[in-house]
Amino acid sequence: MLRHTFEAMGTEVECLVESDVPPRAREALDAAEAxxxxxxATLSRFSPDSELSRLNREGRIVAGPDLLRVVExxxxxxxxxxxxxxxxxxxxxxxxGYDRTFSEVAAVPARGSDPPGRCEGRVHVDRELGEIRxxxxxxxxxxxxxxxxxxxxxxxxxxxxxxCLVNAGGDLAxxxxxxAGTWPVSVETPTGSVTLxxxxxxxxxxxxxxRRWRCGDEERHHLIDPATGRPAASDLLRxxxxxxxxxxxxxxxxxxxxxxxxxxxxxxxxxxxxxxxxTLDGRTVLAGGLA
Amino acid sequence: MISQVVRLYALxxxxxxxxxxxxAIAAHPWREQGPSRDPRLNTLAAREQRLQSLAAKISSTxxxxxxxxxxxxxxxxxxxxxxxxx
Numbered sequence: 001m002l003r004h005t006f007e008a009m010g011t012e013v014e015c016l017v018e019s020d021v022p023p024r025a026r027e028a029l030d031a032a033e034a035x036x037x038x039x040x041a042t043l044s045r046f047s048p049d050s051e052l053s054r055l056n057r058e059g060r061i062v063a064g065p066d067l068l069r070v071v072e073x074x075x076x077x078x079x080x081x082x083x084x085x086x087x088x089x090x091x092x093x094x095x096x097g098y099d100r101t102f103s104e105v106a107a108v109p110a111r112g113s114d115p116p117g118r119c120e121g122r123v124h125v126d127r128e129l130g131e132i133r134x135x136x137x138x139x140x141x142x143x144x145x146x147x148x149x150x151x152x153x154x155x156x157x158x159x160x161x162x163x164c165l166v167n168a169g170g171d172l173a174x175x176x177x178x179x180a181g182t183w184p185v186s187v188e189t190p191t192g193s194v195t196l197x198x199x200x201x202x203x204x205x206x207x208x209x210x211r212r213w214r215c216g217d218e219e220r221h222h223l224i225d226p227a228t229g230r231p232a233a234s235d236l237l238r239x240x241x242x243x244x245x246x247x248x249x250x251x252x253x254x255x256x257x258x259x260x261x262x263x264x265x266x267x268x269x270x271x272x273x274x275x276x277x278x279t280l281d282g283r284t285v286l287a288g289g290l291a
Numbered sequence: 292m293i294s295q296v297v298r299l300y301a302l303x304x305x306x307x308x309x310x311x312x313x314x315a316i317a318a319h320p321w322r323e324q325g326p327s328r329d330p331r332l333n334t335l336a337a338r339e340q341r342l343q344s345l346a347a348k349i350s351s352t353x354x355x356x357x358x359x360x361x362x363x364x365x366x367x368x369x370x371x372x373x374x375x376x377x
Contacts, residue, residue, distance in 0.1 A: 170377030186370035197366035207376035
């Protein structure tokens with residue numbers, strides 16, 4: 001098993017591949033890293049030169065295929081979660097104080113500002129013209145879903161060398177079955193951890209336990225409730241959920257976090273989406289076929 | 292005196308009329324449209340439709356060659372990686 005790690009998209013990225021041809025595996029690992037860096041350069045809101053930053057500045061651009069794809073994924077996510085996942089939370093995240101890369105926010109206390117209110121801005125995509133247009137005052141944050149999409153794409157490239165796994169912080173995808181039969185993935189719980197045997201698809205974890213900061217006397221986090229434009233007041237600390245792809249899992253994880261423990265568990269049981277919920281009061285709830 | 296040619300035409304016309312009548316009668320034009328079917332055939336047709344719908348449902352959830360085991364389960368195997376809040 002070859003393992004390759006590097007820093008990108010504000011987190012540590014880990015690529016694993018099981019191959020009997022090491023040169024081919026190394027070539028595929030390099031291609032996977034290059035793909036993630038290329039997508040970061042296109043989709044980061046922190047880089048003024050990225051295509052996403054240009055869209056947020058100009059409000060209307062002819063976009064490349066990556067931005068078009070991820071924006072369409074995000075809009076599909078907004079529709080499928082009845083707005084619990086919403087890419088138009090950019091100004092709300094910035095108002096909460098997450099206005100620089102997280103390492104910068106963690107180093108220098110955030111100032112923050114008044115929340116902009118409900119996030120419901122319209123985004124128009126013309127696939128034929130390749131054009132994306134934002135309504136006045138609307139800006140996009142594709143952070144989590146861009147990471148999920150990058151993980152899915154890097155994993156597809158790595159698959160050429162053998163069964164593989166790509167994990168960017170909490171967003172994870174697998175392709176192919178390793179000799180062990182599954183990809184065992186650890187999920188932290190208040191009492192230790194549980195291990196998920198992942199055979200296919202993607203897994204994502206979203207929570208308020210990592211990207212959080214102080215703004216005055218108040219602790220804030222990056223999971224914005226689009227209905228209020230403020231950091232979500234959920235009874236959950238962290239959600240881990242599996243889906244067909246890492247990008248889909250990312251959308252689902254954010255939506256479940258906002259739904260709260262009871263609704264999230266009931267929803268996952270109804271749809272058969274395996275999930276591990278950790279509540280603020282220290283309970284671990286397994287649902288969607290894991291219990 | 293009737294000529295042989297006229298006899299021949301009369302015979303041909305008679306034969307033609309005979310076959311047209313035969314075809315018309317064999318088609319049972321007096322029978323009702325949409326004849327009532329044997330109820331057992333109706334039951335069989337309904338069952339076939341149910342099975343076809345079930346087969347379509349199964350093939351849409353389990354493509355050929357796809358692993359039928361759950362995509363994610365709990366395991367006691369040592370982990371190769373960890374997922375945490377992104």
